[in-house]
Amino acid sequence: MIFTSVVLAALAANSVAAIPQICTRQSGGQFVPKPGYFPATGDDTIAGGIFCISLSDLGTYLARVGNNPGATGSESPRSGQATSGSGPYPAQAFTDPKLGKHTIFAPKTPPPANVTMPILAWGNGGCATDPTSHKNLLIEIASHGYVIAADGIAGGKTGASQSMVSDMKASLDWATSGGAAKYGSVNTSAIATMGHSCGGLEAMSSAYHDERVKRIIMFNIGIFQDEKRYLLQEIKVPVAWFIGGPKDMGYPNVEKDYKLLNAGLPAYKASLDTGHGGTFAATNGGKQGKAAVAYLQWQFRNDQASKAILLDPKAPGSLVSDKWTVEYKNWEGY
Numbered sequence: 664m665i666f667t668s669v670v671l672a673a674l675a676a677n678s679v680a681a682i683p684q685i686c687t688r689q690s691g692g693q694f695v696p697k698p699g700y701f702p703a704t705g706d707d708t709i710a711g712g713i714f715c716i717s718l719s720d721l722g723t724y725l726a727r728v729g730n731n732p733g734a735t736g737s738e739s740p741r742s743g744q745a746t747s748g749s750g751p752y753p754a755q756a757f758t759d760p761k762l763g764k765h766t767i768f769a770p771k772t773p774p775p776a777n778v779t780m781p782i783l784a785w786g787n788g789g790c791a792t793d794p795t796s797h798k799n800l801l802i803e804i805a806s807h808g809y810v811i812a813a814d815g816i817a818g819g820k821t822g823a824s825q826s827m828v829s830d831m832k833a834s835l836d837w838a839t840s841g842g843a844a845k846y847g848s849v850n851t852s853a854i855a856t857m858g859h860s861c862g863g864l865e866a867m868s869s870a871y872h873d874e875r876v877k878r879i880i881m882f883n884i885g886i887f888q889d890e891k892r893y894l895l896q897e898i899k900v901p902v903a904w905f906i907g908g909p910k911d912m913g914y915p916n917v918e919k920d921y922k923l924l925n926a927g928l929p930a931y932k933a934s935l936d937t938g939h940g941g942t943f944a945a946t947n948g949g950k951q952g953k954a955a956v957a958y959l960q961w962q963f964r965n966d967q968a969s970k971a972i973l974l975d976p977k978a979p980g981s982l983v984s985d986k987w988t989v990e991y992k993n994w995e996g997y
């Protein structure tokens with residue numbers, strides 16, 4: 664089952680304690696939170712960076728809160744067929760020798776030159792080094808005119824067990840040094856980091872103290888440990904969370920994170936009863952695909968119909984009409 668494997672991958676985020684890069688506090692200098700202490704970068708010795716959690720801590724945490732990370736909600740389908748996306752620019756996965764440990768999702772042929780494409784860096788559930796379980800979502804987004812550099816390659820043989828902040832940074836370096844230009848006109852000022860579960864925390868860790876990143880988009884995840892939440896003070900760009908209802912281990916954490924963002928910072932939070940695994944593997948990423956595209960089209964193309972889908976419950980095809988529970992703040996002027 665794809666859903667189960669997504670969840671297992673999410674948990675595998677920290678299940679490889681024997682591998683040196685997933686360090687323990689004792690041996691590896693893992694980031695240790697301390698109010699007022701802000702490390703220079705979001706890197707850490709654990710996958711997912713400073714906002715993430717180690718396996719032993721995750722186990723302790725889940726036991727304490729009683730969350731079953733494999734629980735599913737009422738939303739279906741959770742799987743579906745592969746397409747080239749529903750957008751105007753049929754998309755596919757590419758391998759790119761200049762970014763060999765990643766997969767590029769982009770239109771099959773470059774859109775007209777007047778269509779400038781934002782750049783997205785993507786992290787997988789479990790910080791897996793294989794984006795296959797998210798490819799329906801990523802192809803869908805790319806088909807609307809986006810270039811996505813996703814961590815990992817099909818089959819996962821990148822030589823690493825999990826992605827790190829350094830992998831997402833490699834995507835940003837690649838794009839900002841011209842690597843994405845062969846896929847069409849790109850806008851290297853329109854960059855978001857995004858990801859699922861461990862990959863979502865990697866997205867936030869990668870955006871931390873990196874001014875290239877203009878938006879953070881997190882699926883089914885928030886900061887686990889209360890003692891790390893003070894780091895949100897250093898998040899200076901709008902954050903969007905798409906989460907999976909009360910059964911999702913991200914849910915209670917995002918409730919806290921949303922409230923703790925700096926005053927005035929725009930934020931968007933939408934929850935759908937999927938559980939932690941989401942609808943990524945449904946055709947075109949299912950309702951998550953639709954929500955992600957609407958958010959990106961609003962943020963990077965100022966598309967007003969997309970904005971209405973997100974903010975106006977009465978708009979045709981609104982997220983609320985799709986059964987998302989929506990909360991947002993500080994978007995005046997956007």
Ligand SMILES: *[C@@H]1O[C@H](CO)[C@@H](O)[C@H](O)[C@H]1NC(C)=O
Nearest residue numbers: 774775776777778779808964
């Ligand atoms: C690009 O140019 C075409 C042809 O002139 C036009 O129809 C289209 O609306 C333009 N798209 C954008 C995003 O400006």
Ligand SMILES: *[C@@H]1O[C@H](CO)[C@@H](O)[C@H](O)[C@H]1NC(C)=O
Nearest residue numbers: 779850851852853877962963
């Ligand atoms: C590039 O992105 C920036 C930031 O989103 C935006 O202000 C600018 O208008 C974009 N440029 C083009 C040509 O789309």
